[in-house]
Amino acid sequence: MKFDKTIEAALALLLIFQSGLYLIISFEIVDPWIFPTSILFLVYCGLGAVFVCFGVCRLIQRALQGAAIRLHTALLLVLTVSLLSVIQGSFGFQNLNWKKGNDYSTNSIDNPKFSLTKIERLRSPKVSTLWGFMDIPHVILKSGTDSIVLPMSGLVAKRLVIKTFNKMGWRMVRRFADTTDDVDLKEVYEIVGAMAGSPRRTDLLVRVVSVTGSSSIVDIRSSSPGRRRDLGFNELMIRNFAEELLKEVLKDQMMMTSLGLPKSLQLL
Numbered sequence: 001m002k003f004d005k006t007i008e009a010a011l012a013l014l015l016i017f018q019s020g021l022y023l024i025i026s027f028e029i030v031d032p033w034i035f036p037t038s039i040l041f042l043v044y045c046g047l048g049a050v051f052v053c054f055g056v057c058r059l060i061q062r063a064l065q066g067a068a069i070r071l072h073t074a075l076l077l078v079l080t081v082s083l084l085s086v087i088q089g090s091f092g093f094q095n096l097n098w099k100k101g102n103d104y105s106t107n108s109i110d111n112p113k114f115s116l117t118k119i120e121r122l123r124s125p126k127v128s129t130l131w132g133f134m135d136i137p138h139v140i141l142k143s144g145t146d147s148i149v150l151p152m153s154g155l156v157a158k159r160l161v162i163k164t165f166n167k168m169g170w171r172m173v174r175r176f177a178d179t180t181d182d183v184d185l186k187e188v189y190e191i192v193g194a195m196a197g198s199p200r201r202t203d204l205l206v207r208v209v210s211v212t213g214s215s216s217i218v219d220i221r222s223s224s225p226g227r228r229r230d231l232g233f234n235e236l237m238i239r240n241f242a243e244e245l246l247k248e249v250l251k252d253q254m255m256m257t258s259l260g261l262p263k264s265l266q267l268l
Helices: 002-026 037-064 071-090 154-167 233-258
Strands: 103-105 148-150 171-180 185-194 201-210 216-223
Touching (some): 002 037, 103 233, 148 233, 154 185, 154 201, 154 216, 154 233, 216 233
Antiparallel strands (some): 103 216, 148 216, 171 185, 185 201, 201 216
């Protein structure tokens, strides 16, 4: 009985902390790039998962012993698992990344450049005396997603790029263009983006380069306006954009096919 009450008390406290932090993160009550709400939330989620295992094992043990199921324990287990399921559906625990990085690019050799330096883009230029030990040195890491090569003109590629980030609800803040013709084109879009259902935003660059008029290269860079690990957030942002862009490319190809136009747009 005492062990059951201990599990229930732990689950209840963790559920309160998880729910409170989830609301803080969802409504961005505090800046997530300054206060480590995400790290604390993941710690409580991990502890919650551990006590869920204890709780499930205890319920099974009581059932095998013919004892009555404690409704308080069952209810807390359901609530905790429901919250963990929401997190899995929105972010995915499999996407967690503990690397010392918060700036990723599909091209690590010739990565797109922001108009401002990392220091100038920080939400808080001062190092926190309380959380400063979590800060990491700035370095641009290679993303698990490679540069996207498309057999299309630069004008078509940039049209699909703009359509993609508009569809995702991302906001373009700057645009840089070296050339404007279809044969030799280089355009960079500086964007503020977020995951669907989350207010947590990061800085992104999408670059479209075409030097032949028949093929284009799209590079993506995602960089946090903070000093701490991003826990895989920027990698996920790059992957999400790349996947949505390829969907738009396929839709454009299918539309041209249905209209009886030549198949000049195919993925390599």
